[in-house]
Amino acid sequence: xxxxxxxxxxxxxxxxxxxxxxxxxxxxxxxxxxxxxxxxxxxxxxxxxxxxxxxxxxxxxxxxxxxxxxxxxxxxxxxxxxxxxxxxxxxxxxxxxxxxxxxxxxxxxxxxxxxxxxxxxxxxxxxxxxxxxxxxxxxxxxxxxxxxxxxxxxxxxxxxxxxxxxxxxxxxxxxxxxxxxxxxxxxxxxxxxxxxxxxxxxxxxxxxxxxxxxxxxxxxxxxxxxxxxxxxxxxxxxxxxxxxxxxxxxxxxxxxxxxxxxxxxxxxxxxxxxxxxxxxxxxxxxxxxxxxxxxxxxxxxxxxxxxxxxxxxxxxxxxxxxxxxxxxxxxxxxxxxxxxxxxxxxxxxxxxxxxxxxxxxxxxxxxxxxxx
Amino acid sequence: xxxxxxxxxxxxxxxxxxxxxxxxxxxxxxxxxxxxxxxxxxxxxxxxxxxxxxxxxxxxxxxxxxxxxxxxxxxxxxxxxxxxxxxxxxxxxxxxxxxxxxxxxxxxxxxxxxxxxxxxxxxxxxxxxxxxxxxxxxxxxxxxxxxxxxxxxxxxxxxxxxxxxxxxxxxxxxxxxxxxxxxxxxxxxxxxxxxxxxxxxxxxxxxxxxxxxxxxxxxxxxxxxxxxxxxxxxxxxxxxxxxxxxxxxxxxxxxxxxxxxxxxxxxxxxxxxxxxxxxxxxxxxxxxxxxxxxxxxxxxxxxxxxxxxxxxxxxxxxxxxxxxxxxxxxxxxxxxxxxxxxxxxxxxxxxxxxxxxxxxxxxxxxxxxxxx
Numbered sequence: 001x002x003x004x005x006x007x008x009x010x011x012x013x014x015x016x017x018x019x020x021x022x023x024x025x026x027x028x029x030x031x032x033x034x035x036x037x038x039x040x041x042x043x044x045x046x047x048x049x050x051x052x053x054x055x056x057x058x059x060x061x062x063x064x065x066x067x068x069x070x071x072x073x074x075x076x077x078x079x080x081x082x083x084x085x086x087x088x089x090x091x092x093x094x095x096x097x098x099x100x101x102x103x104x105x106x107x108x109x110x111x112x113x114x115x116x117x118x119x120x121x122x123x124x125x126x127x128x129x130x131x132x133x134x135x136x137x138x139x140x141x142x143x144x145x146x147x148x149x150x151x152x153x154x155x156x157x158x159x160x161x162x163x164x165x166x167x168x169x170x171x172x173x174x175x176x177x178x179x180x181x182x183x184x185x186x187x188x189x190x191x192x193x194x195x196x197x198x199x200x201x202x203x204x205x206x207x208x209x210x211x212x213x214x215x216x217x218x219x220x221x222x223x224x225x226x227x228x229x230x231x232x233x234x235x236x237x238x239x240x241x242x243x244x245x246x247x248x249x250x251x252x253x254x255x256x257x258x259x260x261x262x263x264x265x266x267x268x269x270x271x272x273x274x275x276x277x278x279x280x281x282x283x284x285x286x287x288x289x290x291x292x293x294x295x296x297x298x299x300x301x302x303x304x305x306x307x308x309x310x311x312x313x314x315x316x317x318x319x320x321x322x323x324x325x326x327x328x329x330x331x332x333x334x335x336x337x338x339x340x341x342x343x344x345x346x347x348x349x350x351x352x353x354x355x356x357x358x359x360x361x362x363x364x365x366x367x368x369x370x371x372x
Numbered sequence: 373x374x375x376x377x378x379x380x381x382x383x384x385x386x387x388x389x390x391x392x393x394x395x396x397x398x399x400x401x402x403x404x405x406x407x408x409x410x411x412x413x414x415x416x417x418x419x420x421x422x423x424x425x426x427x428x429x430x431x432x433x434x435x436x437x438x439x440x441x442x443x444x445x446x447x448x449x450x451x452x453x454x455x456x457x458x459x460x461x462x463x464x465x466x467x468x469x470x471x472x473x474x475x476x477x478x479x480x481x482x483x484x485x486x487x488x489x490x491x492x493x494x495x496x497x498x499x500x501x502x503x504x505x506x507x508x509x510x511x512x513x514x515x516x517x518x519x520x521x522x523x524x525x526x527x528x529x530x531x532x533x534x535x536x537x538x539x540x541x542x543x544x545x546x547x548x549x550x551x552x553x554x555x556x557x558x559x560x561x562x563x564x565x566x567x568x569x570x571x572x573x574x575x576x577x578x579x580x581x582x583x584x585x586x587x588x589x590x591x592x593x594x595x596x597x598x599x600x601x602x603x604x605x606x607x608x609x610x611x612x613x614x615x616x617x618x619x620x621x622x623x624x625x626x627x628x629x630x631x632x633x634x635x636x637x638x639x640x641x642x643x644x645x646x647x648x649x650x651x652x653x654x655x656x657x658x659x660x661x662x663x664x665x666x667x668x669x670x671x672x673x674x675x676x677x678x679x680x681x682x683x684x685x686x687x688x689x690x691x692x693x694x695x696x697x698x699x700x701x702x703x704x705x706x707x708x709x710x711x712x713x714x715x716x717x718x719x720x721x722x723x724x725x726x727x728x729x730x731x732x733x734x735x736x737x738x739x740x741x742x743x744x
Contacts, residue, residue: 001690003709017396024393027709029415043401043418278702296701318373329668330650337375337399
């Protein structure tokens with residue numbers, strides 16, 4: 001019975017908060033572990049554990065009384081999750097799935113081994129090793145582990161940039177000629193049922209590699225959208241995924257679709273599913289990991305999602321700007337309630353819905369004016 | 373700043389749970405008090421207090437560190453709320469508003485004093501007093517206080533029914549010739565802004581006076597819907613409401629609109645606003661009590677909400693029936709996760725959305741077949 005299941009989330013950020021939002025719809029009990037007692041979703045559970053998702057002991061202690069364990073971040077301790085699985089807990093996505101994905105190089109090798117087109121890239125040991133790959137520049141350098149929201153990604157134009165490059169295991173990717181960036185959220189349950197959301201268009205802020213805004217559905221040729229969906233389904237099957245997966249892809253100027261990165265958890269390219277789909281990505285994750293039928297993923301209206309990053313303007317006019325944002329009809333504010341005010345940090349998002357994409361885009365302009 | 377506000381809810385049932393669902397969207401901290409430690413929303417807050425909302429001491433203790441206090445049930449201690457107001461807390465709806473409404477007779481007198489058409493009714497002291505009102509039968513007897521979901525309401529056909537009637541302060545109402553029952557949810561904030569949702573049609577189960585299902589928008593003549601909206605706005609203004617109010621009304625066979633009952637809190641006739649409106653009644657309540665702009669109340673699709681009451685069939689086939697319900701596209705399950713299984717108790721609801729009311733009604737038939 002749903003009400004007696006004990007479900008745990010590793011990570012207590014806004015994604016966890018939105019997962020709890022949808023766990024309420026199913027009357028589920030959710031425990032959360034995060035290293036920060038002030039994590040956004042700590043306040044939305046009677047069962048919060050302060051601990052590190054990367055610590056073997058903490059994860060094991062957190063999981064011991066739970067029935068099902070899932071994640072809202074990739075940086076988690078795989079050995080502890082494997083041990084919990086041995087103890088009979090359901091761990092979804094499976095530890096092996098998370099392990100393949102949490103390292104950007106093994107992730108790429110996995111995709112290649114399944115004939116999924118990816119951005120070509122090579123493993124780099126450290127900064128010294130980069131000098132041996134000077135001939136590959138310009139390129140995009142990504143830390144193999146723990147990157148998020150643009151942290152852990154940098155472009156190296158010439159060998160002059162190496163001195164300031166990451167000095168840790170990384171992947172040096174070719175700079176491909178990107179026309180568009182898109183994302184498909186795919187869900188798969190234990191029975192092997194697979195459902196995709198429509199591909200969305202992602203637009204990143206110039207230098208920071210952090211998602212600026214997202215349009216759903218992506219306004220691209222049918223053939224490309226179909227290819228993206230087929231790739232996402234193929235990856236979900238290859239991973240024997242149980243849960244949800246965001247598949248971020250590049251569409252190149254010559255219309256090739258290349259997989260950029262995977263995230264086996266709720267993803268900010270799927271926030272719009274709360275307002276624009278019958279089943280949100282959060283509910284879909286819960287359905288997938290609890291053996292429930294996957295929900296309808298069709299979009300019932302166009303939408304545009306804008307990330308809200310902390311700025312000086314937002315700090316000094318918080319109250320006034322929130323009031324203005326909340327006054328825009330069709331704009332759905334998600335404010336993460338984070339403590340402190342570090343510039344550049346993701347502190348909320350807004351999903352705009354409407355009957356036409358033109359109307360939605362025009363409201364986005366209003367929102368941007370308020371945010372700036 | 374939203375993230376630093378401490379908000380408290382008196383009552384921890386499913387309405388409180390759905391209120392927390394929408395508080396997550398604003399990053400708010402929510403404390404909950406309920407007399408039952410297993411109340412549905414106890415698990416969705418780090419700040420749950422076990423105590424009685426009708427106890428002066430409990431309410432006062434609960435409120436002492438809060439900034440804003442609201443309710444999800446009417447049976448709360450008014451004196452304690454007044455004292456908290458004196459201490460500088462915001463209490464919305466105001467204690468006076470709750471007090472007028474929590475007694476069905478003073479509620480009726482208040483409406484009459486503002487020229488709002490109501491079902492005629494008289495105050496009854498106790499069972500003995502009913503015998504003095506035999507000439508008013510048949511009639512509908514309602515306990516003055518603490519009725520909910522059909523508890524506290526009975527029809528008296530003849531004086532033979534008096535022996536089994538409530539033996540406490542009640543209201544004996546005329547039996548009016550009802551064609552339809554409708555409800556309008558209205559919100560009002562401190563600035564005096566007022567917004568109504570479209571009137572919905574409510575259909576009650578024959579003998580139990582508990583809402584069976586609800587259609588939104590109500591398929592009735594424009595004139596009646598307009599009158600219902602005007603009445604709701606007028607009542608919100610008369611009460612100087614800050615918060616939301618459900619105005620349940622009868623449409624008589626001669627097309628008069630009479631106010632039946634008020635509820636100054638989220639209401640099950642407004643559940644559909646989660647899926648069918650840009651602003652749910654829960655978010656609207658939060659906006660109203662926090663001095664934020666009221667949200668857009670327009671419905672973007674037709675919907676039908678079915679209450680799920682506990683039955684023997686549901687108890688014995690829980691898992692299978694939940695699976696079937698979750699497989700119906702466009703059906704949004706809200707499962708309250710209540711402990712125990714008392715027959716007749718409200719344990720969830722389903723909101724069906726679709727592009728046409730015909731489609732929605734046809735899916736409702738599927739849902740009913742599963743529930744039976």
